Structures are given as C-alpha cells and as structure tokens.
Amino acid sequence: MSVFCVGFARRGFLAATGMFVFGLVLSRLFIALSQAQERVNLTLVSYAVTRAAYDNIIPKFAAQWEAETGQRVFIEASYAGSATQSRAVIDGLDADVVALAMALDIYRIQEANLIQPGWEDRAPNGGILTRSVAVIVTREGNPKGIQDWDDLAEEGINVVTANPKTSGGARWNFLSLWGHKTLVQEATDDEALEFTTQVYQNAGVLSRDAREATDVFFQKGQGDALITYEHEVLLANRRGKNLPYVLPSSSISIENPVAVVDEIVDRKGTREVAEAFVAFLFTPEAQREFAAVGFRPVNKEVAAEFADQYPTLDNLFTVEDLGGWDAVQQQFFDDGAIFDDIQAQL
Template sequence: MRLRQSILGLRASWRKFVALFLVGVGLSVTVASCAGGNQTAGGGANGGGNVELTLVSYAVTRAAYEKIIPQFTQQWQQEHNQNVTFNQSYGGSGSQARAVIDGLEADVVALALALDTERIEEAGLIQSGWETEAPNNAIVHKSVAALVTRDGNPKNVQNWADLARDDVSVITANPKTSGGARWNFLALWGSVTQTGGNDDQALELTRNVYQNAPVLPRDAREATDVFFKQGQGDVLINYENEMILAGLNNQNLPYVVPEVNISIDNPIAVVDTNVDKHGTREVAEAFVEFLFTPEAQREFARVGFRPVDPTVAEEVAQQYPQIDTLFTAQDMGGWDQIQQRFFDDGAIFDQIQAGIRR
C-alpha cells in the first residue's frame, strides 16, 4: 500500500467495507409472520409439526447466526422430531430494542449491550433475573474496542491517550443516541480509572478526546460513513469483531487494538411475555443454551467475536491481540450506575459537551 495503486486499492476496500457495514446495519429480515399463526403451540419435545421462533439481534451477528441456526434446527429435529423455522431481524441494537418494546414479538433477543436488554425488561417483556437464566451470566460472546486509522497510521495512534493529542481528529458516535458509542466512552474513561488514575484525570482525557471529535454522528453507521465516505477524521473508534470480519471479506483495513481495553459483553435473553404467548419457551430456551456450545461458539469466533467457551477461546487465542488490562462494565459500577452517572440528562457526558469549544 506504499504506491498510488495500492492506495487506490485500499480506498476501494474501504468503500466495500462501508457497503457491507451499511447493509448489515440496515438489514431487517422477516422470513415468516412474527405472530407465528401456524406454529405448534408449546414447542414441545414430543410434538412433531412446526415451531417458529423470532430472533431479534444487531447487525453484525447475522453472519454467525446464518451458520448457527441450521445446526440448531437440525439437532432439534433429530432429537424432537419437530421442525423449527426462524424469523430473523437485524439492525442497530438500540433500534432493535425499541422495536421489540413497540411490538416486534421477539422470542429471543441478542443485543449489543445489557442496557438495551434491560430496557425491554423495564417495559415488562422480560422477567428480572434474566442474566442468571443462561450460562456465563447470559453473555454469549465478546469483543473489544479498536482504533481504525488511515493507511499507514500516519499519526502513529497506538492507545487511548493518543486520541487526546491536538493533531488527532476522532470520529465516534454520540453516546446519547448510540448504545455502541457508550462502549467507546467507557473505554476512554476506564483506560484511566482502571489503571490507577482518578476521576479528574479520566474526565480530562475524555473531554480532550471529545474536543477532537468534529462531529458526533447519531449512530455507528453514520460514524462509519463520516470516516470512510466523507473522509473526516484520523481515527474511527470501532470494534475488533467488525475489523476481523472485514478482513475475512478481503477488506484489510488498518487498525490498532489498545492494550488497555473494555470487554464489550454481548447478552442473550428469552423474551418471557412473547414465548409464553407463542408457546415457544422450551425451544427458545434450548436455542439460547445451544449458543453456548462449542459448535456455536466457534461460529461466533469465525466472524471475529471473542468466544466465552474456555475451550474454544484457547483454540482461537492466536486470532486476537493480547489485552494487558481488560475491564468490564461491572468494574465501572454496572449499567444502571453507568447510565445515571454518565449518560442521563445533565450527567457527565452532557457536562463535557457543554464545555467543549466548537
């Protein structure tokens, strides 16, 4: 990529990545009626007939579920003599949570962050304690944050502190409107507080980084568009799994995974009100359990997610850069405290924005 021809090739690769990303984020597939009028009630183990499940997830998981769902349906049919078909909907995690609250009758939700799942719980559709009803506290796969740079990393960006330099322009979505962007904010803040720094130092770093953000797009899709299509910014805060998936599609983009990082934990949950309405609890819970098997975990790993199954994690360890300090949302107080402290109206993020000179 040192010659002009190589640079042109990288630009074409960026364009392909943007197209892939936009298709993934915007996709919403409904294979059959979400109401499932012809499903076999109960999803019973001895039933025969057909059962329909509706899976609602966020965009970049689609490639994994395309491989996992046929494995599960084949196993269920062999063990229970019953056909399972899936309605699938993919889109931005926050938008998907809103859709379920507004009436999309998901049996299972697999979203980007627990806060989105908790919103569905608050709407009365998921019973409290859902985190304990699946293995690994219902975290089905993980990722970490990545810093996407321009070709050759001309600003030599290696870590979070580099994003606060005067000569670096940063593209990230607005954490007030983007659930995924909240991971970005927490990664910045935690890179200080989880390595011995105090809140004042974390505030200074985070404020300086957002000072370097010329715009705050509404969501990750718009942020990616601003960086790739509009050419703004030196660095885009994105996610390791998306960069790995882009590489698997021959779109090798330059990126750095900081050695101090946040574990981007992605939860799974059964939507209790809907499975009881549809009579699909048994098969929905079995599907969730299947996602934690080595077979399913390998499919998540193949598209860039960090698996939670220890055996599979060891198998694919060389696929991922080593993280020296890995912290979690729980280490920062859990999502209820995080939301109140950082993202509610008048909280720390709003205070940072109020003091930024544009």
C-alpha cells in the first residue's frame, strides 16, 4: 500500500512538473510571438557617403513609427559602393529598401525581378531622394587657374578621375564633360569626343572608383584637379579638411534614387513599414539631415533653407537630356561603345 502511494505520488509530481514545464514553454513562446509582433526588422542598402545622414535619420524614423503604431522597428544599414550594393542585392542580400547613387543600379535590380517596374511612381519625387553636382577640386590656391571643364583639356593639366567602366559614380563625371560640350556649348559629337578624349588623356591611369581617385589626389599627392561630387567635398569640409574646389558653369544633375525591393518586403511581410520609411526620407526632417552632409535636398522647403550653401548652376542638365539611362549605357559605356574608343587612344 505504501509503495503504491509513493508511486502514485511520484507520478503525480512528475505530471505536475511536466505541466509546469509545458506551461513555461507556452508562456515563453507567447512572449516571443508578442515581441515579434511588437518589432520589425528592415535592411537598408545604400552607398558609403550616405552613412552620416542615415545615422541621424534612422533613429528619428524608428521613434516616429513606434509612437504611431506601438511597433519597434530596427533598421540594419549596409554601406558600400553603389554598383557593389546593386550586385549584392541581386546575389541575395535581403534589402527591404535600396538607396543608391544612380537609377541605373536600381534598374539592374529590377531586371533581376526583385523590384517591379514603375518603382519611380511609387515614391515621392519620381523616386529621386537627393541630388548633387560634379565639381573640380584643385590644389591650394588653384595654381593652375582651373575654372571650368574646358580647362581640364589644356596641355599640362593632370586630371584625377575614376574609370566609368569600373565605377558607376564616375559615369556622372564623364556625362558632365560630354553634356557640357553637346548640350551647353552645342558642339557636335565629334567635337565632344575630341574634348573628352583629351581630358582622359590628361588623366592618364584611371582609378577603379571614386574613393581610390580621392586617395590618389590627396594621399599620394598626384594631379592638379580631381573630378568628384559636391556632396563629397562639402562633407569633408564640414569635418575640417577645407578642400578648395571650383563649381563649374555646368553639370549633370546627379540624382540619387530610392526604392522598396518588392520581392523582399513581400516575402518578409515588411512592405508597410518599408514604404513608410521611404516616405519619411522625403520629409523636411530627413531632408535636412541629407542637406547637412552635402546633398542637395529635393524638398522645396528645405532647399530654400539651404539655398546659400547650394549655389544654382547656370546650366544644369539631366540624364534624360542625354537620352535616358538605356541610351546612355548603350552609347557610352557598353563594350565597344564610345568610352572603349577613348580608352583605346589613351
């Protein structure tokens, strides 16, 4: 009888213990599910020089989203060259939002069926988040007297720039030179080819990307002029470098787009918060952060606030003025296109 009672009690104890453990597991599972509903994770993929702006923008959006919805959002940001980031997303990087240096890099993601056509119409301002222009950095005191693009073709001027065949951003440089001749000075294509060829002959060895070109100019001390972007110079100057530069009479409008990656957000269930984040990037609060680190804001209110810091160029043209990205790629940068002809003469 005593053995039976002990056995029964033991079984009762084990059963009670099992129920307790089972209840604990359910409780923890419920908490985990509840926490999962209360938070969402996004991945932002952008290019390197935007980090300073997003470091301030992301916390502001997270605070606003939580105040409005009660849901915490955590945004992990990845920064690298724009073309590199485009390839990374195509190769499997789970980006909810891509903010890249040029529309061409987003079109490549679209061609991989990760972004649906018409992304430009699903964001404010045709998907263009910020703008910049091409500028010419000189040596202190500008000893060669460089004032405009035409000066870069003069004999004895050593130019530093990246190779547009290997650097997406360097294509803005090339297009600024070409458009300066054909659109502003109304030169023929043959005259534009002669001019751009001379500039690249003055450049000699071309850097692989904009970052390497900057290192060649400043760290190695090579060259009389560096073709780069206004936002790069302004950000450096805000950090105390005081780079001398010339704002040329004309430039292509460097337009930096943003898009939601449809395939990723639909799979992850993050479309709502991803689209809200993109919309937030166009608000005055976010646009001021971009303007503070050197980008020309697209929000009219903020553009007016920063008008003194971003002088208006006499002649500003766009990729569309040159035929659009498809035509530009085919005419200038595809294998066997114009830039290959230029390289063959270097």
